[in-house]
Amino acid sequence: FHMPKPVLSVEGLTVSFDGFKAVDDLNLYLDRNEVRVVIGPNGAGKTTVLDLICGKTRATAGKIDFNGKDLTKMAEYDIVRAGVGRKFQNPSIYEALTVFENLEMSYPAGRKVFGALFFKRSAEVIARVEQVAEEIFLKDFLHQTADLLSHGQKQWLEIGMLLMQDPELLMLDEPVAGMSVSERQQTAELLKRISQGRSVLVIEHDMEFVKSIASKVTVLHQGKLLAEGSMDAVQSNPKVIEVYLGH
Numbered sequence: 603f604h605m606p607k608p609v610l611s612v613e614g615l616t617v618s619f620d621g622f623k624a625v626d627d628l629n630l631y632l633d634r635n636e637v638r639v640v641i642g643p644n645g646a647g648k649t650t651v652l653d654l655i656c657g658k659t660r661a662t663a664g665k666i667d668f669n670g671k672d673l674t675k676m677a678e679y680d681i682v683r684a685g686v687g688r689k690f691q692n693p694s695i696y697e698a699l700t701v702f703e704n705l706e707m708s709y710p711a712g713r714k715v716f717g718a719l720f721f722k723r724s725a726e727v728i729a730r731v732e733q734v735a736e737e738i739f740l741k742d743f744l745h746q747t748a749d750l751l752s753h754g755q756k757q758w759l760e761i762g763m764l765l766m767q768d769p770e771l772l773m774l775d776e777p778v779a780g781m782s783v784s785e786r787q788q789t790a791e792l793l794k795r796i797s798q799g800r801s802v803l804v805i806e807h808d809m810e811f812v813k814s815i816a817s818k819v820t821v822l823h824q825g826k827l828l829a830e831g832s833m834d835a836v837q838s839n840p841k842v843i844e845v846y847l848g849h
């Protein structure tokens with residue numbers, strides 16, 4: 603019997619800002635097919651962990667191994683190409699373009715295609731756009747401009763833009779903030795589906811939503827790992843109740 607190697611292995615990850623350790627000696631292992639949710643009080647270091655993995659912030663110490671590549675030594679652009687997608691809280695979609703065009707230009711060769719947008723679209727790109735649009739519940743909105751989408755639909759569109767690049771690791775920062783109840787349920791369904799064959803790493807505060815998606819929960823406090831395990835185990839952990847869930 604052989605244990606699958608984690609897709610992502612973070613070891614001893616540390617970053618200091620003027621001597622303040624925002625992330626402090628963190629170990630984190632993510633498997634394929636997993637939705638990992640990171641929780642913890644404000645300032646715990648959650649966003650900084652995602653920033654370190656995607657190369658936006660540089661580590662002071664530690665390693666981030668992603669399929670054998672050390673991300674701490676790579677440029678942000680190369681980290682994207684290696685298969686890491688990051689969704690920020692505010693969607694960076696193009697409001698004046700249609701859903702189709704937004705997805706199309708996110709295809710790996712799409713930026714080249716974009717210049718020739720009004721000429722010929724390859725069947726391959728069209729098929730991929732349609733497949734992703736279906737996944738993100740926007741099949742009926744392909745030819746609508748993005749500015750007319752609801753807040754939740756815009757969030758899905760940005761997830762779709764990341765899916766166009768078929769990332770192996772997808773990271774999302776509070777994906778359901780501002781969404782309606784039904785949009786939250788659809789997003790839970792979407793994230794679970796996306797995690798098949800991939801790893802998904804989510805920062806989330808909404809405990810009902812965390813329960814509905816998490817394979818495992820990681821709790822951060824003052825840059826350090828406070829607890830890790832199933833939602834039930836973490837929720838009944840006295841340390842977690844004290845610093846986070848108790849108030």
Ligand code: ADP
Nearest residue numbers: 619623624642643644645646647648649650651
């Ligand atoms: P969380 O996402 O858990 O709320 P953050 O990762 O945003 O926490 O922040 C962790 C701590 O690191 C906070 O105290 C924050 O002020 C600090 N911090 C984050 N980024 C920087 C930075 N670029 N410079 C200085 N301090 C930072």
